[in-house]
Amino acid sequence: MRPVRLSVVTAAATAAALAAVTGCTEKSDAKGGEHTVEVAASDSACELSKKEFPAGHVELDVENKGSKVTEVYLLFPDDRIVTERENIGPGTRQKVTAEVKAGSYTIACKPGMKGEGIRQKVTATGEGAAKRDPRLDKAVAAYRTYAQEQADQTLPKVKVFTDAVRAGDLDAAKKAYAASRIGWERTEPVAESFGDIDPKVDVREDGLEKGQDPEKDWTGWHRLERALWQDKKIGAREKQLATQLDKDLADWQQRVGKAVITPSSMANGAKELLDEVATGKVTGEEERYSHTDLVDFKANVEGAETSYVLLKPVASENDPKLTKELDKQFAALDTLLDKYRSEQGGYAFTAYDKVGKADRKELSDAVNALAEPLSKLAAAVVTKK
Known part of the structure; x- marks a missing residue:
C-alpha cells in the first residue's frame, strides 16, 4: 500500500x-x-x-x-x-x-x-510496435489467470475475517486478519492500476488525503487493524466497515479480469512490489498495530517472483546476466525470509516488533539487492537481441 x-x-x-x-x-x-x-x-x-x-x-x-x-x-x-x-x-x-x-x-x-x-x-x-514474442503473450495470459485466482481465493479468507468482526469476536478476527491480505499483497499493482480501489481497502491513516476525517473517511483493512490491536474493541462502526470491505473487495474481484496487463506492466509491477516492501514492510509502517508485516513481505516477494518467472524465458535470452543475478537475489531473499517462519509453518511469521534493528537492516539490504536488478527487467523483456 x-x-x-x-x-x-x-x-x-x-x-x-x-x-x-x-x-x-x-x-x-x-x-x-x-x-x-x-x-x-x-x-x-x-x-x-x-x-x-x-x-x-x-x-x-x-x-x-x-x-x-x-x-x-x-x-x-x-x-x-x-x-x-x-x-x-x-x-x-x-x-x-x-x-x-x-x-x-x-x-x-x-x-x-x-x-x-x-x-x-x-x-x-502511429500503429505501435511489431507483433511481440508469443511467449510474452503466454506470460500475460498466465499472469492474468494468476491475478484472478488470487482475487477469487482472497474473498473467502476475507469473509472469515469480516464474519469474526461482525460477530464481535476480537481473537478470531485477529487470527484471520493477516491471511485475508495475502492474495491482495501478491497482486497489488493490478488492484492499484484502477486507482480507486486501493484507497478504500488498504490505505493507512497517514495516507488519507488532505481534508479527510479518519473517523469518517478511513475504511479498509488498516482501520480495522487499529480497532483490533490498538483500540481492542469492535463496535458498530467496525461491523459496518467489515461489510464495506467485503463489498469493495468483491468489486476488485470483478474488475481484475478487465485490467490492462502487458509484459512491461508485469515487470514494472514486480519492481513496485519490492518498493512496497522497502517503504512499508521493512520499516514496520504497514502493519503498525498487528506487526504482521512479514506476511505481507512474503506475499509481495511471491507476487514479484511470479511475474519474473513468467517473463524469464524471453528476458534470459535478451539479458542472461540479469536473469542470473535475479535468480540469485530472489533465492537469497526467500532463504532469509524462511528464517522468520514460526514453528507453525506456512504463513505464520515472527511478529515484526520482535525483529531487531540489525535483522531489519539485513532484510532491507536483501530487498535492495533484488530491487536494483529487478528495475531492469522491463527493459530486458522489450529489448531485442
Whole structure:
C-alpha cells in the first residue's frame, strides 16, 4: 500500500486541473531516442523532452531535480495507471519502460508523493510496435489467470475475517486478519492500476488525503487493524466497515479480469512490489498495530517472483546476466525470509516488533539487492537481441 493515491477524476476535471497547474512546461529540444521521454521533475515543475512519441514501447527517463522525494506516473485518460515509479530521491535518476497503444495519456510528477501531481498531456502516435514474442503473450495470459485466482481465493479468507468482526469476536478476527491480505499483497499493482480501489481497502491513516476525517473517511483493512490491536474493541462502526470491505473487495474481484496487463506492466509491477516492501514492510509502517508485516513481505516477494518467472524465458535470452543475478537475489531473499517462519509453518511469521534493528537492516539490504536488478527487467523483456 502506498502512502498516497491518485484519485479517479472525470475527463473534464482532469482537463481543468491541467489548465490550472503552473510550472508544467515542455523542453524545446528533445533528448534520447524517439521512444524515450526525459522527465525533469522538481518541486514545482514536470518538464518533458517531448509530448508526442511513437506507440509501442516508451521509456520514461526520470531525473529528480527537486528537494523532495517524488514519483512519476503514466496514466490513461481516466486516471488508471499504465506505469509508475515511486520514491525517486532528490538528485537521482530512474528509468521505467511501458507498453502503450496509440492515444492520449498523462504524465504526472508528484513532488513529496502527495496530491494529484503536476500533469502534462502526452500522445502516443502511429500503429505501435511489431507483433511481440508469443511467449510474452503466454506470460500475460498466465499472469492474468494468476491475478484472478488470487482475487477469487482472497474473498473467502476475507469473509472469515469480516464474519469474526461482525460477530464481535476480537481473537478470531485477529487470527484471520493477516491471511485475508495475502492474495491482495501478491497482486497489488493490478488492484492499484484502477486507482480507486486501493484507497478504500488498504490505505493507512497517514495516507488519507488532505481534508479527510479518519473517523469518517478511513475504511479498509488498516482501520480495522487499529480497532483490533490498538483500540481492542469492535463496535458498530467496525461491523459496518467489515461489510464495506467485503463489498469493495468483491468489486476488485470483478474488475481484475478487465485490467490492462502487458509484459512491461508485469515487470514494472514486480519492481513496485519490492518498493512496497522497502517503504512499508521493512520499516514496520504497514502493519503498525498487528506487526504482521512479514506476511505481507512474503506475499509481495511471491507476487514479484511470479511475474519474473513468467517473463524469464524471453528476458534470459535478451539479458542472461540479469536473469542470473535475479535468480540469485530472489533465492537469497526467500532463504532469509524462511528464517522468520514460526514453528507453525506456512504463513505464520515472527511478529515484526520482535525483529531487531540489525535483522531489519539485513532484510532491507536483501530487498535492495533484488530491487536494483529487478528495475531492469522491463527493459530486458522489450529489448531485442
